[in-house]
Amino acid sequence: MPNPFRFSRFLDYAGQFSLTTVVNFIVHLPNFIRLFSRLLNDKRVPIHLKLICWASIVYFFFPFDFIIPDLARLGLGYIDDMVFLFYAFNKLVKESPPDVVREHVEQISRGERPVE
Secondary structure, eight states: OOOSSOHHHHHHHTTSOSHHHHHHHHHHHHHHHHHHHHHHHOTTSOHHHHHHHHHHHHHHHOSSOSSSOTTSGGGTTHHHHHHHHHHHHHHHHHHSOHHHHHHHHHHHHHTOOOOO
8 A cells, every 4th residue: 555645755845844844754754764674775775875874773772882871861871872873874865876765765655665
């Protein structure tokens, strides 16, 4: 079933920060996960971008942190993990070939499965 929300249209306005953008980001979170997964598995994406993303995932689940311990009060220790994840995946989308990103975004918007 195709996604009722236009993921590609959302990405065009994602640079503007507002409450609406935050809500739309949460609504589109499954689409972002699909996009990241597709880009990590696409051979046209440079390997260094993939390595940065995999390193951020490992760092997120690594029990010891170098900056803020995860056991800090109120979950503040996860802030550095989330910042590193955000940086890595933002870099993945921004520095991947634009035609590859657009192709995957359009396929996700239409509800298509990745081509193998």
